[in-house]
Amino acid sequence: xxxxxxxxxxxxxxxxxxxxxxxxxxxxxxxxxxxxxxxxxxxxxxxxxxxxxxxxxxxxxxxxxxxxxxxxxxxxxxxxxxxxxxxxxxxxxxxxxxxxxxxxxxxxxxxxxxxxxxxxxxxxxxxxxxxxxxxxxxxxxxxxxxxxxxxxxxxxxxxxxxxxxxxxxxxxxxxxxxxxxxxxxxxxxxxxxxxxxxxxxxxxxxxxxxxxxxxxxxxxxxxxxxxxxxxxxxxxxxxxxxxxxxxxxxxxxxxxxxxxxxxxxxxxxxxxxxxxxxxxxxxxxxxxxxxxxxxxxxxxxxxxxxxxxxxxxxxxxxxxxxxxxxxxxxxxxxxxxxxxxxxxxxxxxxxxxxxxxxxxxxxxxxxxxxxxxxxxxxxxxxxxxxxxxxxxxxxxxxxxxxxxxxxxxxxxxxxxxxxxxxxxxxxxxxxxxxxxxxxxxxxxxxxxxxxxxxxxxxxxxxxxxxxxxxxxxxxx
Amino acid sequence: xxxxxxxxxxxxxxxxxxxxxxxxxxxxxxxxxxxxxxxxxxxxxxxxxxxxxxxxxxxxxxxxxxxxxxxxxxxxxxxxxxxxxxxxxxxxxxxxxxxxxxxxxxxxxxxxxxxxxxxxxxxxxxxxxxxxxxxxxxxxxxxxxxxxxxxxxxxxxxxxxxxxxxxxxxxxxxxxxxxxxxxxxxxxxxxxxxxxxxxxxxxxxxxxxxxxxxxxxxxxxxxxxxxxxxxxxxxxxxxxxxxxxxxxxxxxxxxxxxxxxxxxxxxxxxxxxxxxxxxxxxxxxxxxxxxxxxxxxxxxxxxxxxxxxxxxxxxxxxxxxxxxxxxxxxxxxxxxxxxxxxxxx
Numbered sequence: 001x002x003x004x005x006x007x008x009x010x011x012x013x014x015x016x017x018x019x020x021x022x023x024x025x026x027x028x029x030x031x032x033x034x035x036x037x038x039x040x041x042x043x044x045x046x047x048x049x050x051x052x053x054x055x056x057x058x059x060x061x062x063x064x065x066x067x068x069x070x071x072x073x074x075x076x077x078x079x080x081x082x083x084x085x086x087x088x089x090x091x092x093x094x095x096x097x098x099x100x101x102x103x104x105x106x107x108x109x110x111x112x113x114x115x116x117x118x119x120x121x122x123x124x125x126x127x128x129x130x131x132x133x134x135x136x137x138x139x140x141x142x143x144x145x146x147x148x149x150x151x152x153x154x155x156x157x158x159x160x161x162x163x164x165x166x167x168x169x170x171x172x173x174x175x176x177x178x179x180x181x182x183x184x185x186x187x188x189x190x191x192x193x194x195x196x197x198x199x200x201x202x203x204x205x206x207x208x209x210x211x212x213x214x215x216x217x218x219x220x221x222x223x224x225x226x227x228x229x230x231x232x233x234x235x236x237x238x239x240x241x242x243x244x245x246x247x248x249x250x251x252x253x254x255x256x257x258x259x260x261x262x263x264x265x266x267x268x269x270x271x272x273x274x275x276x277x278x279x280x281x282x283x284x285x286x287x288x289x290x291x292x293x294x295x296x297x298x299x300x301x302x303x304x305x306x307x308x309x310x311x312x313x314x315x316x317x318x319x320x321x322x323x324x325x326x327x328x329x330x331x332x333x334x335x336x337x338x339x340x341x342x343x344x345x346x347x348x349x350x351x352x353x354x355x356x357x358x359x360x361x362x363x364x365x366x367x368x369x370x371x372x373x374x375x376x377x378x379x380x381x382x383x384x385x386x387x388x389x390x391x392x393x394x395x396x397x398x399x400x401x402x403x404x405x406x407x408x409x410x411x412x413x414x415x416x417x418x419x420x421x422x423x424x425x426x427x428x429x430x431x432x433x434x435x436x437x438x439x440x441x442x443x444x445x446x447x448x449x450x451x452x453x454x455x456x457x458x459x460x461x462x463x464x465x466x467x468x469x470x471x472x473x474x475x476x
Numbered sequence: 477x478x479x480x481x482x483x484x485x486x487x488x489x490x491x492x493x494x495x496x497x498x499x500x501x502x503x504x505x506x507x508x509x510x511x512x513x514x515x516x517x518x519x520x521x522x523x524x525x526x527x528x529x530x531x532x533x534x535x536x537x538x539x540x541x542x543x544x545x546x547x548x549x550x551x552x553x554x555x556x557x558x559x560x561x562x563x564x565x566x567x568x569x570x571x572x573x574x575x576x577x578x579x580x581x582x583x584x585x586x587x588x589x590x591x592x593x594x595x596x597x598x599x600x601x602x603x604x605x606x607x608x609x610x611x612x613x614x615x616x617x618x619x620x621x622x623x624x625x626x627x628x629x630x631x632x633x634x635x636x637x638x639x640x641x642x643x644x645x646x647x648x649x650x651x652x653x654x655x656x657x658x659x660x661x662x663x664x665x666x667x668x669x670x671x672x673x674x675x676x677x678x679x680x681x682x683x684x685x686x687x688x689x690x691x692x693x694x695x696x697x698x699x700x701x702x703x704x705x706x707x708x709x710x711x712x713x714x715x716x717x718x719x720x721x722x723x724x725x726x727x728x729x730x731x732x733x734x735x736x737x738x739x740x741x742x743x744x745x746x747x748x749x750x751x752x753x754x755x756x757x758x759x760x761x762x763x764x765x766x767x768x769x770x771x772x773x774x775x776x777x778x779x780x781x782x783x784x785x786x787x788x789x790x791x792x793x794x795x796x797x798x799x800x801x802x803x804x805x806x807x808x809x810x811x812x813x814x815x816x817x818x819x820x821x
Contacts (some may be wrong), residue, residue: 007621007623200581306499345617345619345658346659347657347658360803370621371619371620371621373620374579374618374619374621378578378579378617378618
């Protein structure tokens with residue numbers, strides 16, 4: 001079966017991130033009978049085992065069974081990383097949590113929160129022939145119908161990712177003289193890219209990657225820290241699900257950096273792809289267009305939630321565009337109205353320049369897809385990368401074309417993608433600086449824009465991964 | 477039959493090691509060999525014997541598995557188990573490593589230059605095939621990463637005149653690729669072999685592709701273009717109901733029962749092909765002159781037992797001198813042969 005993960009991750013060998021362990025620790029319970037002496041075992045023709053007691057009597061021995069679920073519950077010695085990720089984070093898991101909630105006493109129940117990405121919403125909108133606002137409202141309605149308590153939009157957490165990226169770039173640009181590895185700064189929102197970088201290029205590339213968390217993981221902080229406090233719950237009492245356009249996001253959610261040691265809970269418990277939500281709708285027998293739209297939830301009371309909002313700059317979050325315009329303003333006092341992209345060797349590799357009086361002030365690029373990532377990394381290695389900032393994404397055409405998005409067998413895929421892009425672009429764009437609720441959260445939740453809290457909750461770290469050398473890791 | 481393949485000479489090309497592959501330069505004057513000793517040797521004639529003119533030893537950390545000359549003859553590419561591909565520039569008898577192509581996750585199994593000289597293909601145990609483009613300043617950039625195979629990719633070869641790429645894999649298939657818009661796509665999968673496909677060779681006209689396999693057969697495949705006379709027509713039913721005529725490849729001949737072990741390499745001439753086999757033998761087959769081009773038959777015209785003392789890994793016809801064949805083996809030796817077309821054929 002072809003792997004559903006991005007090309008970059010397919011070549012990266014996931015097993016080095018979730019290493020199989022050498023020993024199966026699954027205890028197999030066997031009834032022990034009192035008695036001394038050594039037992040003999042006889043194998044029958046049909047393969048069954050019989051123990052022959054000293055008195056000649058025989059007893060058929062039970063087979064020790066280790067089920068897949070047992071394997072997943074332990075660290076998983078024979079199960080590959082892909083299987084672990086896909087099975088542990090699935091719509092079946094969500095259903096189990098919702099069912100458990102129904103049976104549990106109120107104090108044992110978990111608050112279930114779903115955060116939907118704008119890309120997944122656009123994909124569903126295309127499939128059901130709805131506009132983005134109706135899709136958002138009907139999805140909210142659906143999730144609440146099955147027992148989810150709150151449904152949020154990761155466009156809100158994306159404000160923070162963009163603001164932090166903007167600030168980080170300006171800081172590094174100004175500090176170029178002191179630090180050789182300050183630039184280029186590479187975007188960090190794509191886990192396919194991050195895991196590939198950690199595994200293949202390790203300590204060389206990692207200092208160049210932005211430490212800003214992705215919108216998924218900022219939402220993790222928002223839900224399990226801010227929102228939990230608001231609801232007077234400890235983070236482990238919240239089950240946080242995100243809906244994403246790709247499978248790689250499942251790997252991101254399972255990173256140790258996003259695991260809260262104190263409360264033994266992940267910032268994001270389960271990532272569902274757009275396709276898995278579609279399957280969930282089918283299994284529940286629900287037709288999304290037929291649902292009554294519900295009002296949208298909002299993380300902060302100040303924000304109006306009549307319709308969803310988004311960001312300019314394309315379907316992968318708009319990092320290049322936001323960092324570029326902010327840097328132009330902050331560093332050079334230039335206001336950029338429209339960002340002009342110049343395609344290079346292919347449509348997934350484009351550049352943007354800010355020039356004044358013949359001088360190039362800023363040189364940015366977007367590099368999507370593995371082949372362009374390769375070329376970028378090789379150029380960097382040779383010291384021949386002319387860019388100050390690169391928006392790197394593992395999937396050709398970006399997140400709207402992620403491996404978890406809905407396919408339409410009866411339509412040419414390019415046409416479907418264009419439709420999804422149109423629907424995505426229909427949503428009103430907001431500048432992160434002006435978005436309601438953001439400033440208040442910086443003040444009250446994070447205690448300031450460059451605070452220790454902001455650093456801890458909005459940023460992350462990267463770790464070079466060594467190639468696993470255990471025999472179990474080799475796939476022959 | 478034995479007389480049709482005569483030994484001209486042997487050289488201990490990679491002593492105490494295996495010789496994995498051979499490549500004649502386009503002029504037919506030099507032979508590059510590579511091996512488990514991590515070295516590449518360049519051989520040329522001096523009078524009647526073959527002597528080693530250069531040793532390229534600083535390029536790789538592990539076995540060099542394949543070498544390939546650029547169409548202009550000025551560059552040599554080497555694919556290694558150390559996961560890199562080196563590009564060497566020839567300066568008379570000296571070779572300098574001008575670039576190292578990185579990116580494959582593990583052992584690079586093959587490298588091949590496109591007829592234009594601007595493109596290079598590599599393949600690896602990581603199951604992928606990469607297409608690279610070289611510019612005027614000898615800078616290489618990755619143009620495409622193709623993940624069509626489901627297992628180790630053993631060999632890549634370009635069509636002699638078109639920008640069409642073929643790959644052979646441990647997944648028992650042969651795949652073909654071409655450029656579509658701004659990316660490369662797999663445009664055909666040839667199924668039929670029952671085990672690993674080890675090598676491929678286009679015949680000089682490019683109309684046929686020969687493949688050899690661990691299943692001990694050679695298969696000949698023919699390309700049927702849209703509108704061909706044989707009426708072979710294949711459509712791709714696109715989404716949206718559009719239909720697109722495809723070129724299709726059909727297996728027109730299978731040579732079975734001739735080889736007692738895995739066939740590791742195959743080399744084509746017009747109407748003839750040579751095979752390198754794990755039973756230490758070299759065989760030559762000639763196409764029967766009266767056979768139907770759509771369903772050709774081949775006869776075994778040379779079968780040299782014990783051509784080497786171990787597995788024969790590679791056979792290569794000299795591009796300029798008719799009948800001159802080079803072979804190499806796990807025994808570390810390179811042998812030169814003269815093939816005489818038997819009377820009556």
